[in-house]
Amino acid sequence: MAQVRRIKLGSQGLEVSAQGLGCMGMSAFYGPPKPDSDMISLIHHAINSGVTLLDTSDYYGPYTNEILLGKALRDGLRDKVEVATKFGISVKDGKREIRGDPQYVRAACEASLKRLGVDSVDLYYQHRIDTKVPIEVTVGELKKLVEEGKIKYIGLSEASAATIRRAHAVHPITAVQLEWSLWSRDVEExxxxxxxxxxxxxxxxxxLGRGFLSSGPKLLDELTKEDFRKNQPRFQPENLEHNKTIFERVNEMAERKGCTPSQLALAWVHHQGNDVCPIPGTTKIENFNQNIGALSVKLTPEEKAKLESFASKDVVKGERYATGIPTYKQSDTPPLSSWKAT
Incomplete structure (x- = not known):
């Protein structure tokens, strides 16, 4: 198995494995939750393989994914990993609300620490940006949590460039989590x-394009009825027919290189630079091992350019998300001067 190198994430001192493990699909959104015992075995296998950045959120479940990760980290494993979790999507009586007010930030952090069974979170992200609260106010509370030792580093997810700048001026942001793959490249601009x-x-x-760059259109045949990908625009018949060409071209190049399409797609992300850490998720040890193999796939500049030509912006059909799900495009917040603390 490929050696997992370490990288510096951001400039505040956080070091992580060059590839992380996204834990969401173990508990939520991609079909029914998987058995805890199997997922704990997978997490332990990941740690033993050198993958130490473990990514979760209080929203996954909600809450059940953090509890699962907490169980997996018992018996002395806490110090071997970097735990990343998120706050910001509140679920009450089945209704979802984006929140970034200080009271909520603090309560969410305390609750995550309990569920994870840890004294501090290594990387704490705002999962989605609350457009009612100036980002300076949210990050101001996160800064206090850093000073209290409850979190070590601050992250943002799906934040616009303007939001990132404003946040970073209050307290250094260590990482921004965003969707980036061969077929989701709008963030490059x-x-x-x-x-x-x-x-x-x-x-x-x-x-891996939510699995599409691993298995192409046949992915849709494997999804359960609860899987939220079934409603994603790119997987609708009118777009899928067009998008399957992207997978076919990636697959052809992978065959020539002697790797799998998912390894090739992941290798492309790794080749973006040493400041990038992809976090592919999986629920199967064999898929995890395959993903680790991407670390030893080398791309020439010509191959990288060719891959990019397969999935350029005008080639991919369909939005990343169905309407109603906020992304960085709707993440600007009001000016600090407008804030009246309640």
Missing amino acids: DIIPTCRELGIGIVAYSP
């Missing part, structure tokens, strides 16, 4: 350059 200018690490979620 504005957000990636902003992160690099400010010395912020980049964590790429869904680096």
Whole structure:
């Protein structure tokens, strides 16, 4: 198995494995939750393989994914990993609300610490940006949590370049989590350059295009009825027919290189730079092992350019998310001067 190198994430001192493990699909959104015992075995296997950045959120379940990770980290494993979790999507009586007010930030953090069974979280992200609360107010509370030792580093997820700049001026942001893969490249225009200018690490979620770059259209046949990908625009018949060409081309190149399409797609993300950590999720040890193999796939500049030509912006059909799910495009917050603390 490939050796998992370590990278510096951001410029505040956090070091992580060059590839992380996204834990969401173990508990939520991608079909019914998987058995705890199997998922704990997978997490232990990941740690033993050198993958130490474990990514969760209080929203996954909600709450059950953090509890699962907490169980997996008992018996002395806490010090071997970097735990990343998120706050910001509140679920009450089945209704979802984005929140970034100080009271909520603190309560969410305390609750995550309990569920995870840890004294501090290594990387604490705002999962989605609350557009009612100035980002300075949210990050101001996160800064207090850093000073109290409850969190070590601050992250943002799905934040615009302007939001990132404003947040970073209050307290250094260590990482921005965003969707980045061969077929989701809109972040390259504005957000990636902003992160690099400010010395912020980049964590790429869904680096395999939610599984599409691993198995192509046949992925849809394997999804259970609860799987939220069934409603994603890119997986609808009118777009899928068009998008399958992207997978076919990636697959052809992978065959020529002697690797799998998912290894090739992941290797492309790794080749974006040493400040990028993809966090592919999986629920199967064999898929995990395959993902680790991406670390030893080398791409020439010509191969990288060719891969990019397969999935350029005008080639991919369909939005990343169905309407109603906020992304960085709707993440600007009001000016600090407008805030009246309640």
